[in-house]
Amino acid sequence: MESNNYSNVTFNYNSTSYSNNIKPDIEYVVTCVIISIGLPLTLVAIYSLYSQVQNNNVAPIFIINLLISDIFQFCYMIIEVAKPDWKIDEIFFYIYYYSVLASVGFMVCIALERYLGIAWPLWYRFRRTIKISLVVCVVVWILPLVFVLPHYYWVEFEDSETIFAVFLLVPFPLLIFFLGGTLKSLFAAMSVSSDEKRRIVGILVLVLLIYTLLFLPNIIWSLVEEARYNHTFSGLTFSLLRFSPLADLILYVFMRKGVIDKLLASLCCCRMDSDDNSRSSV
Template sequence: MTENYINVTHWNASYEYYQKLDFIRHVVTCIIISIGLPLTLMVIYALCFLVRKDHVAPIYVINLLISDVIQVCCLLIQEIIQNQTHAIVDYIYSSGLLTSVCFMVCVSLQRYLVIAHPLWYRFKRTIKISVVVSVVAWLIPHVILLPPFLLYLFLLVPVKVIGSVIIIFLIIPFPLFVFFLVGTFKALSASVSVPSEEKCRIVGMLVLVLLIYTLLFLPWIIFALLKNLIIFDRTLGVLSLMFIKLSPLADLIMYVFLRKDSIGKLCTTVNWCRVVNADTNI
């Protein structure tokens, strides 16, 4: 009798805890949707005015933010149809997530080439090439996700197959981000043709992309790997998913590093602080 009472009490405590956890998840998701959707659309509109024949960097960020809009819209649908699974919505969200990762790689690669291979990049930075790369980046996630998704949908292959594909896909970009950042730092001293303000913007963008991936994507990747090893914790699962859902908001910061006036003011402020500190020390 006592043992049954203890089991019931433990079950009730666990049920209440997970109800609170789901409520927090719901609130955070609603905040992400209400803030992320209008802000992302505004930033996309603003970035369209930055695209010029000799300035194609915003193209990749615009596509990245469009993929973020797709993710946020899927989150909205998932909140509306709560407690109901919809395979198509899950597929669109997953493909949007992987597409955003592809464009994060494109942004980092483009920034790396400006510093490491400025002459080559100067002759290759055309809108046509950027559009072709963007189309390929949109297609890659579907080429990777569609086969296992169709197998799951029609042949009832375990959903773990799709999860494994996503995990493998998300692991690959991390060493690339590290390589681009380290390679850029190594090439900074040898790069004379790039102005110091532009170097500040480029390094800032690379650091931002690496931070977003490390803080928001890696926790879910680690959790997913542990889950496949039969180590499961629902709290960690919800938290890691929350981090990934925050990525559309974090991506908005990239707009700052594409605006010359914003970085110019930042550099001026930093230089002014250095001068003040130097005068104080004297």
């Protein structure tokens, strides 16, 4: 009970520090805009991707689960805007951080799936099944409970923040490895088309960029005690985390063929032209 009360006090402190950095009216408007734009688009994206999960097409499964975790984050934002009883607010607060941890896990799964598609295309083609993908998704949904349940019942706040930071920090080297391994194996993957290669690299770069900009500040906030008492940094950290569901929608766009392929092709062509010009000038 003492640990739980202390967590409640700290939770109130985080909410207060966040409100002190962003005016309540601006915070309310921004949250409403994120909900009104992100929630319907996320539901449409889930429906669109679900129709593609057939004939062992496992690629959309991880992004679907990522978007489902975003739905939980939107639910917390709705509860926060509605300002219900503090107990309901606290429960959805833990659900929110549970969904944040799950979303990071599915980002790693997306990066891993893209890395295997380039580095080990033949091996992955014969071993990727919907059943295996669903088992991986179940594991990713269960793992965050290792953080949330002890935090809610037993663990002191300082220890729980360390556990939370470790959960978020472990994917960082993995995402860098997947991107580096993909770039290294890019030219050797003869069975993958050029458009697919560009899309895979674009997704991996985007995943790493989203993680670095939106989640890494929260890791610093959790590990560095001085950062927790810096009101400006605390406000910025929680503000960036709110935009992660919208950033995940960009991943959905990169999963689809069409305009993104043309954009990536034009960027690659510009890069190749600049390289050719530099070689000719030398």
